[in-house]
Amino acid sequence: MATAAVVTPKAPAAIVTTKFPTLADVQERVGHVPDSRVLVYPAPGTATEQDLLNPSITRDGGCELVDGILVEKPMGFRSDYIAAWIGHLIMLFLGGNNLGAVAGSQGGIRFKLGLVRMPDVSFIRWDSVDDPDEIENPAGAFLEVPPDLAVEVLSPGNTLQEMAIKLAEYSKAGVKLVWYVDPERKEVDVYPKGNPKRKKTVGVDGVIDGGAVLPGFTLPVAKIFARRAPSPKPGKKPGRKPKK
Numbered sequence: 001m002a003t004a005a006v007v008t009p010k011a012p013a014a015i016v017t018t019k020f021p022t023l024a025d026v027q028e029r030v031g032h033v034p035d036s037r038v039l040v041y042p043a044p045g046t047a048t049e050q051d052l053l054n055p056s057i058t059r060d061g062g063c064e065l066v067d068g069i070l071v072e073k074p075m076g077f078r079s080d081y082i083a084a085w086i087g088h089l090i091m092l093f094l095g096g097n098n099l100g101a102v103a104g105s106q107g108g109i110r111f112k113l114g115l116v117r118m119p120d121v122s123f124i125r126w127d128s129v130d131d132p133d134e135i136e137n138p139a140g141a142f143l144e145v146p147p148d149l150a151v152e153v154l155s156p157g158n159t160l161q162e163m164a165i166k167l168a169e170y171s172k173a174g175v176k177l178v179w180y181v182d183p184e185r186k187e188v189d190v191y192p193k194g195n196p197k198r199k200k201t202v203g204v205d206g207v208i209d210g211g212a213v214l215p216g217f218t219l220p221v222a223k224i225f226a227r228r229a230p231s232p233k234p235g236k237k238p239g240r241k242p243k244k
Helices: 023-030 077-094 160-173 221-225
Strands: 063-066 069-072 100-103 109-112 115-117 121-125 149-153 177-182 187-192 200-202 207-210 214-220
Touching (some): 023 069, 077 121, 077 149, 077 177, 077 221, 109 160, 115 160, 149 160, 160 177, 160 187, 187 221, 214 221
Antiparallel strands (some): 063 069, 063 115, 100 121, 121 149, 177 187, 187 200
Protein backbone atom coordinates (compact mmCIF):
# COMPACT_ATOMS: atom_id res chain seq x y z
CA MET A 1 0.00 0.00 0.00
CA ALA A 2 1.46 3.35 -1.07
CA THR A 3 2.05 6.02 1.52
CA ALA A 4 0.77 9.51 0.67
CA ALA A 5 3.49 12.11 0.40
CA VAL A 6 3.37 14.91 2.94
CA VAL A 7 3.94 18.32 1.38
CA THR A 8 5.43 20.92 3.70
CA PRO A 9 4.75 24.50 2.56
CA LYS A 10 7.86 26.57 2.04
CA ALA A 11 8.37 29.64 4.15
CA PRO A 12 8.47 32.94 2.22
CA ALA A 13 11.94 33.94 1.15
CA ALA A 14 11.67 37.23 2.99
CA ILE A 15 9.11 38.91 5.15
CA VAL A 16 8.91 42.69 4.98
CA THR A 17 8.19 44.14 8.38
CA THR A 18 6.89 47.65 8.87
CA LYS A 19 5.89 49.78 11.82
CA PHE A 20 2.71 50.70 9.92
CA PRO A 21 0.76 47.45 9.41
CA THR A 22 -2.37 49.11 8.01
CA LEU A 23 -3.14 51.99 5.67
CA ALA A 24 -4.93 53.66 8.57
CA ASP A 25 -1.66 53.65 10.52
CA VAL A 26 0.15 55.18 7.56
CA GLN A 27 -2.42 57.93 7.17
CA GLU A 28 -2.38 58.65 10.90
CA ARG A 29 1.38 59.25 10.72
CA VAL A 30 1.39 61.46 7.63
CA GLY A 31 -1.71 63.47 8.48
CA HIS A 32 -4.47 61.96 6.34
CA VAL A 33 -3.16 63.33 3.06
CA PRO A 34 -4.69 62.29 -0.30
CA ASP A 35 -3.83 58.65 -1.03
CA SER A 36 -2.25 59.71 -4.33
CA ARG A 37 0.55 61.42 -2.40
CA VAL A 38 1.65 58.28 -0.52
CA LEU A 39 4.04 56.03 -2.45
CA VAL A 40 3.44 52.32 -1.89
CA TYR A 41 6.87 51.20 -3.08
CA PRO A 42 8.92 50.65 -1.05
CA ALA A 43 6.30 49.55 1.47
CA PRO A 44 5.36 52.44 3.76
CA GLY A 45 7.62 52.34 6.79
CA THR A 46 10.50 50.64 4.98
CA ALA A 47 11.68 53.37 2.59
CA THR A 48 15.23 54.64 3.11
CA GLU A 49 17.07 57.86 2.44
CA GLN A 50 18.63 56.16 -0.59
CA ASP A 51 15.12 55.52 -1.91
CA LEU A 52 14.30 59.19 -1.42
CA LEU A 53 17.25 60.11 -3.63
CA ASN A 54 16.31 57.60 -6.35
CA PRO A 55 14.27 59.37 -9.09
CA SER A 56 13.05 56.05 -10.47
CA ILE A 57 11.31 55.46 -7.13
CA THR A 58 10.11 59.00 -6.42
CA ARG A 59 8.93 59.38 -10.03
CA ASP A 60 11.10 62.49 -10.36
CA GLY A 61 8.74 64.25 -7.97
CA GLY A 62 9.52 66.13 -4.79
CA CYS A 63 9.07 63.79 -1.84
CA GLU A 64 9.67 63.82 1.89
CA LEU A 65 10.60 60.81 3.97
CA VAL A 66 8.36 60.45 7.01
CA ASP A 67 9.46 57.58 9.27
CA GLY A 68 10.15 55.42 6.23
CA ILE A 69 7.09 56.59 4.25
CA LEU A 70 7.64 58.43 0.96
CA VAL A 71 5.15 61.29 0.71
CA GLU A 72 4.95 63.56 -2.32
CA LYS A 73 4.92 67.30 -1.68
CA PRO A 74 1.80 68.89 -3.21
CA MET A 75 3.64 71.78 -4.83
CA GLY A 76 1.91 73.45 -7.77
CA PHE A 77 3.33 76.27 -9.86
CA ARG A 78 1.60 78.98 -7.81
CA SER A 79 2.91 77.70 -4.47
CA ASP A 80 6.41 77.22 -5.84
CA TYR A 81 6.32 80.71 -7.39
CA ILE A 82 5.40 82.30 -4.05
CA ALA A 83 8.05 80.27 -2.22
CA ALA A 84 10.72 81.29 -4.74
CA TRP A 85 9.71 84.94 -4.34
CA ILE A 86 9.99 84.78 -0.54
CA GLY A 87 13.38 83.08 -0.82
CA HIS A 88 14.50 85.76 -3.28
CA LEU A 89 13.49 88.57 -0.90
CA ILE A 90 15.38 86.95 1.96
CA MET A 91 18.45 86.52 -0.25
CA LEU A 92 18.31 90.20 -1.24
CA PHE A 93 18.36 91.08 2.45
CA LEU A 94 21.27 88.74 3.06
CA GLY A 95 23.24 90.51 0.33
CA GLY A 96 23.85 93.27 2.85
CA ASN A 97 23.56 91.17 5.98
CA ASN A 98 25.60 87.99 5.70
CA LEU A 99 23.82 86.12 8.48
CA GLY A 100 23.38 82.71 6.94
CA ALA A 101 22.19 80.58 4.01
CA VAL A 102 18.87 80.06 2.23
CA ALA A 103 17.63 76.91 0.49
CA GLY A 104 14.52 76.11 -1.54
CA SER A 105 12.08 73.22 -1.71
CA GLN A 106 14.73 70.68 -2.76
CA GLY A 107 16.90 71.40 0.26
CA GLY A 108 16.39 68.25 2.29
CA ILE A 109 16.94 68.39 6.04
CA ARG A 110 17.37 65.25 8.14
CA PHE A 111 15.66 65.67 11.49
CA LYS A 112 16.35 62.08 12.51
CA LEU A 113 17.04 58.78 10.80
CA GLY A 114 14.16 58.10 8.41
CA LEU A 115 12.69 61.61 8.71
CA VAL A 116 13.72 64.06 5.99
CA ARG A 117 11.67 67.22 5.50
CA MET A 118 11.97 69.74 2.68
CA PRO A 119 10.59 73.15 3.70
CA ASP A 120 9.61 75.33 0.77
CA VAL A 121 12.13 77.87 2.06
CA SER A 122 14.62 77.37 4.86
CA PHE A 123 17.18 79.69 6.40
CA ILE A 124 19.98 78.77 8.78
CA ARG A 125 22.34 81.17 10.50
CA TRP A 126 26.09 80.69 10.22
CA ASP A 127 26.38 80.95 14.00
CA SER A 128 23.91 78.09 14.53
CA VAL A 129 26.73 75.61 13.86
CA ASP A 130 30.29 75.32 15.09
CA ASP A 131 31.58 75.09 11.52
CA PRO A 132 29.60 77.02 8.84
CA ASP A 133 31.14 74.70 6.25
CA GLU A 134 28.60 72.12 7.47
CA ILE A 135 25.98 74.32 5.79
CA GLU A 136 27.69 75.25 2.52
CA ASN A 137 29.33 71.85 2.05
CA PRO A 138 27.38 69.19 3.94
CA ALA A 139 28.93 65.74 3.95
CA GLY A 140 25.82 64.10 2.48
CA ALA A 141 22.74 64.95 0.48
CA PHE A 142 20.89 66.45 3.44
CA LEU A 143 21.54 69.21 5.94
CA GLU A 144 22.12 67.59 9.32
CA VAL A 145 21.07 70.54 11.49
CA PRO A 146 17.61 72.13 11.72
CA PRO A 147 17.04 75.50 10.05
CA ASP A 148 16.36 78.60 12.11
CA LEU A 149 13.47 79.57 9.84
CA ALA A 150 11.17 77.18 7.97
CA VAL A 151 8.62 78.50 5.46
CA GLU A 152 5.78 76.38 4.10
CA VAL A 153 3.51 77.68 1.33
CA LEU A 154 0.23 75.84 1.68
CA SER A 155 -1.32 73.99 -1.26
CA PRO A 156 -4.83 72.57 -1.67
CA GLY A 157 -3.35 69.09 -1.22
CA ASN A 158 -2.12 69.88 2.30
CA THR A 159 -4.29 68.88 5.26
CA LEU A 160 -4.63 70.50 8.67
CA GLN A 161 -3.41 67.30 10.32
CA GLU A 162 -0.36 67.11 8.06
CA MET A 163 0.69 70.67 8.80
CA ALA A 164 0.10 70.21 12.55
CA ILE A 165 2.36 67.13 12.49
CA LYS A 166 5.03 68.98 10.56
CA LEU A 167 4.82 71.95 12.94
CA ALA A 168 5.34 69.64 15.93
CA GLU A 169 8.41 68.15 14.22
CA TYR A 170 9.85 71.60 13.58
CA SER A 171 9.26 72.55 17.20
CA LYS A 172 10.87 69.38 18.53
CA ALA A 173 13.89 69.87 16.26
CA GLY A 174 14.47 73.38 17.57
CA VAL A 175 13.38 75.49 14.60
CA LYS A 176 13.15 79.01 16.00
CA LEU A 177 10.59 80.46 13.59
CA VAL A 178 7.99 78.92 11.26
CA TRP A 179 5.86 80.70 8.66
CA TYR A 180 2.83 79.02 7.08
CA VAL A 181 1.91 81.09 4.02
CA ASP A 182 -1.68 80.65 2.79
CA PRO A 183 -2.26 81.93 -0.78
CA GLU A 184 -6.02 81.40 -0.53
CA ARG A 185 -6.48 83.47 2.64
CA LYS A 186 -3.61 85.78 1.70
CA GLU A 187 -2.34 85.46 5.25
CA VAL A 188 0.77 84.22 7.03
CA ASP A 189 0.57 82.21 10.24
CA VAL A 190 3.66 82.90 12.34
CA TYR A 191 4.77 80.29 14.89
CA PRO A 192 7.66 81.28 17.17
CA LYS A 193 9.58 78.06 17.94
CA GLY A 194 6.85 76.14 16.13
CA ASN A 195 4.53 76.64 19.09
CA PRO A 196 0.85 76.62 18.03
CA LYS A 197 -0.13 78.40 21.26
CA ARG A 198 1.97 81.40 20.16
CA LYS A 199 0.47 81.53 16.68
CA LYS A 200 -0.01 84.96 15.16
CA THR A 201 -1.91 85.43 11.91
CA VAL A 202 -0.83 88.40 9.78
CA GLY A 203 -3.02 89.61 6.90
CA VAL A 204 -2.28 91.70 3.82
CA ASP A 205 -2.34 94.90 5.87
CA GLY A 206 0.37 93.60 8.19
CA VAL A 207 4.10 92.99 8.20
CA ILE A 208 6.06 89.91 9.23
CA ASP A 209 9.63 90.11 10.45
CA GLY A 210 12.61 87.86 11.05
CA GLY A 211 12.78 88.48 14.78
CA ALA A 212 16.00 87.26 16.37
CA VAL A 213 16.53 84.84 13.47
CA LEU A 214 16.75 87.54 10.77
CA PRO A 215 17.11 90.79 12.73
CA GLY A 216 16.22 93.78 10.58
CA PHE A 217 14.30 91.80 7.97
CA THR A 218 10.70 92.89 7.43
CA LEU A 219 8.24 91.80 4.78
CA PRO A 220 4.81 93.32 4.15
CA VAL A 221 2.42 90.44 3.58
CA ALA A 222 0.88 92.37 0.67
CA LYS A 223 4.25 92.16 -1.09
CA ILE A 224 4.13 88.35 -0.96
CA PHE A 225 0.85 88.22 -2.86
CA ALA A 226 1.10 91.38 -4.97
CA ARG A 227 0.59 91.08 -8.73
CA ARG A 228 3.91 91.39 -10.57
CA ALA A 229 2.85 90.45 -14.08
CA PRO A 230 2.49 93.41 -16.47
CA SER A 231 -1.04 94.43 -17.43
CA PRO A 232 -2.23 93.53 -20.94
CA LYS A 233 -1.75 96.24 -23.55
CA PRO A 234 -4.87 98.32 -24.31
CA GLY A 235 -7.08 96.66 -26.91
CA LYS A 236 -5.31 93.32 -26.59
CA LYS A 237 -7.12 90.39 -25.03
CA PRO A 238 -5.09 88.53 -22.42
CA GLY A 239 -4.14 84.99 -23.31
CA ARG A 240 -1.39 82.76 -24.58
CA LYS A 241 0.73 83.74 -27.53
CA PRO A 242 -0.06 81.64 -30.62
CA LYS A 243 2.37 78.83 -31.28
CA LYS A 244 4.67 79.31 -34.25
